[in-house]
Amino acid sequence: MKYLDEYRDAALVRKVADELQRITTQPHTLMEVCGGQTHTIVRFGLDQLLPPAVELIHGPGCPVCVTPIEIIDQAIDLASRPEITFCSFGDMLRVPGSQRDLLSVKAAGGHVQMVYSPLDAVRLAREQPERQVIFFAVGFETTAPVNALAVRQAAQLGLDNFSLLVSHVLVPPAIEALLNSPDCRVQGFLAAGHVCTIMGCEEYQPLAEKFRVPIVVTGFEPLDILQGVLMAVRQREQGRSEVENQYTRSVRDEGNRAAQDLIRDVFEVVPRRWRGIGDIPRSGLGLTPAYRNYDAVHKFTLNTEQVAENSGECISGLILLGQKKPHECPAFGTRCTPQRPLGAPMVSSEGACAAYYRYRM
Amino acid sequence: MCLAVPGKIISIHGEDLLTRTGRVDFDGVIKEVSLAATPEATAGHYVLVHAGLAISIVDETEARQTLEYLQQIDELNNELGGS
Ligand code: SF4
Numbered sequence: 001m002k003y004l005d006e007y008r009d010a011a012l013v014r015k016v017a018d019e020l021q022r023i024t025t026q027p028h029t030l031m032e033v034c035g036g037q038t039h040t041i042v043r044f045g046l047d048q049l050l051p052p053a054v055e056l057i058h059g060p061g062c063p064v065c066v067t068p069i070e071i072i073d074q075a076i077d078l079a080s081r082p083e084i085t086f087c088s089f090g091d092m093l094r095v096p097g098s099q100r101d102l103l104s105v106k107a108a109g110g111h112v113q114m115v116y117s118p119l120d121a122v123r124l125a126r127e128q129p130e131r132q133v134i135f136f137a138v139g140f141e142t143t144a145p146v147n148a149l150a151v152r153q154a155a156q157l158g159l160d161n162f163s164l165l166v167s168h169v170l171v172p173p174a175i176e177a178l179l180n181s182p183d184c185r186v187q188g189f190l191a192a193g194h195v196c197t198i199m200g201c202e203e204y205q206p207l208a209e210k211f212r213v214p215i216v217v218t219g220f221e222p223l224d225i226l227q228g229v230l231m232a233v234r235q236r237e238q239g240r241s242e243v244e245n246q247y248t249r250s251v252r253d254e255g256n257r258a259a260q261d262l263i264r265d266v267f268e269v270v271p272r273r274w275r276g277i278g279d280i281p282r283s284g285l286g287l288t289p290a291y292r293n294y295d296a297v298h299k300f301t302l303n304t305e306q307v308a309e310n311s312g313e314c315i316s317g318l319i320l321l322g323q324k325k326p327h328e329c330p331a332f333g334t335r336c337t338p339q340r341p342l343g344a345p346m347v348s349s350e351g352a353c354a355a356y357y358r359y360r361m
Numbered sequence: 362m363c364l365a366v367p368g369k370i371i372s373i374h375g376e377d378l379l380t381r382t383g384r385v386d387f388d389g390v391i392k393e394v395s396l397a398a399t400p401e402a403t404a405g406h407y408v409l410v411h412a413g414l415a416i417s418i419v420d421e422t423e424a425r426q427t428l429e430y431l432q433q434i435d436e437l438n439n440e441l442g443g444s
Contacts, residue, residue: 002388003367003407003419012431019434036363061363089412117413119395142363146414149397152379194363197409197417220364223431249424250365250409250417259398259416350363 003249007221008044016226017049020233024051028233029185031178031322033171034192035062035350036220042355044222054233057185057322060174061192063139063167064091064348065320066274070307071167072097075136076105077302078165085111085128087121088136094347098307118150118164125154125162134296137164142194144168144285145259148266151287151294165296168285169272171195172203177280179211183323188232190218190225193247198263200255204243212241219247266291275309275344276317314343319352326356333361365411367419368392370404385410 032038038058041047047056060066076097079086086102093103093114106112111131115121118135125133137147147164154162171192178184191204196217204215214235218228228246235242245251263285272284287295297304313331318324326332326345336342338354345351368385375381378397385394385408392410396402399415408415 003424004388006424006428012428015434016431034363063363119413140363142365142411142416145398145416146395146412149379149395149414156379192363194365194409194411194416197365223428227427227431246427248427249420252417256398256417258400262398 004221007219007223009223013049013222013226016223016230020054020226020230021051023230023237024053024233025237027053027055028187028236029055029057030188030190030229030232031057031059031186032190032218032225033059033061033175034195034220035065035348035352036194037061037190037192037218037225038352039350039355040220040222040225042359045359046222046225049226050229054229056229058319058325058352059322060178060274060277060320061140061171062320062345062348062350062352063143063169064095065316065344065351066169066277067092067095067138067167067344068273068275069098069309070303070305071165072101073099073307074297074302074304075165076100076102078134078296078300079105079110079112084132084134085113085124086134086136087113087115087118087124089138090114091348091350092136092138094341095344096341118147119153122150122153122157122159122162125159126157129161132161132163134163134165137166137168140169140171140192140195141198141263142192144267145198145256145262148262151266151291152262154294155291160293163294163296163299164287166286167272168267169274170269170283170285172207173280173283174274174277175207177277177283178321179207179213181321183321186213186322188214188236189216190228190232191215193217193219193224193251196245196247196251196255198256198259201243201245201251201253208241208243214241215243217243217245217247217251219250273306274320276320312342316343316345319345326353327360329353333357363411365409365416367407367409368394370402370406370408372404373402383408383415385415
């Protein structure tokens with residue numbers, strides 16, 4: 001087993017799709033939370049294999065898309081300073097700030113470095129003691145342990161030239177905000193398998209009970225997603241609303257304790273603003289006071305005021321809340337393309353607009 | 362961004378929990394990966410790797426059971442008398 005190809009087997013995909021046809025007797029509107037799942041669904045055309053009564057709507061699980069514009073502007077400010085090497089995952093470089101993006105800073109000679117891991121940024125800080133190295137710590141619970149580890153390693157090495165610009169977000173508060181919105185059509189969720197690999201399944205229990213929705217923790221390969229849909233539909237057909245785990249090869253009920261310890265040591269829960277969505281209480285992570293010296297916002301003088309989102313044509317908020325699909329945006333594919341993005345969902349590999357552009361144009 | 366890729370640990374280096382790493386084979390591409398969140402991982406294990414950190418050890422038994430279950434979906438229905 002390699003844990004990849006087996007979950008793309010066409011004959012098995014067909015079997016699960018047939019089973020879905022067989023058990024579906026009423027409409028079901030389900031949301032896949034994670035942008036990685038959206039990508040698999042659009043890439044493999046899984047939505048087209050479902051019975052017409054089953055609709056998948058795409059959720060807010062794209063960290064790049066929900067990073068507030070003022071934090072992108074802070075990143076651009078920092079990256080423009082000559083003494084700073086600004087490190088980031090590649091996805092963030094083309095996200096428009098209020099004036100420009102990180103890529104244009106790089107083109108103008110700024111030290112913007114694409115890295116694969118925050119641990120690479122720690123290595124860079126060690127090799128270049130004369131420079132300030134900052135890592136753009138963006139992500140959901142999945143990415144929090146490795147960012148926490150980077151801070152712990154920097155502390156262990158006694159580095160005083162490494163820090164994080166943090167914009168971490170949490171999934172359960174976003175699901176709750178979504179379910180509380182009066183326009184919410186979602187009747188069941190595929191929860192994000194890698195977020196739950198870290199955090200476990202327990203924090204979804206109160207949501208399933210309070211809002212009477214099935215929540216199925218689901219993986220990322222085509223068969224994982226179809227099975228996740230099948231489990232959610234079966235629950236609804238049987239009148240159940242429980243937390244179930246499809247992704248058992250990676251997700252344990254209690255999650256990954258060692259990873260949680262790393263997070264708890266370095267981060268604390270804070271309020272966070274989501275681009276396109278707004279303020280959600282207790283929906284983010286920030287560094288604890290003990291690690292303040294590793295917080296770029298504390299270390300460098302930065303403008304922390306809110307910046308108005310350039311509303312314009314981009315309807316990314318409606319896309320992120322699942323209220324509109326990308327092709328319903330008037331700019332989609334014409335004035336907004338991956339080469340000239342108007343909004344973050346067209347930039348990120350996990351953005352719904354980018355997925356539709358790539359596979360549905 | 363939450364992408365995590367499965368790979369097989371070939372060898373392990375270091376004792377210290379924060380800096381322990383493994384060389385991981387991703388279908389022919391070898392990378393050095395932190396094992397700080399999977400202290401029980403040993404050579405031969407498959408791990409899911411996200412941004413340079415192994416976030417879980419893939420449970421082989423569970424993986425097999427999922428596939429076997431899916432294989433048998435239609436047979437189960439036939440045994441239960443179809444429909
Ligand atoms: S297609 Fe472009 S402009 Fe429209 S919502 Fe998506 S990112 Fe925004």
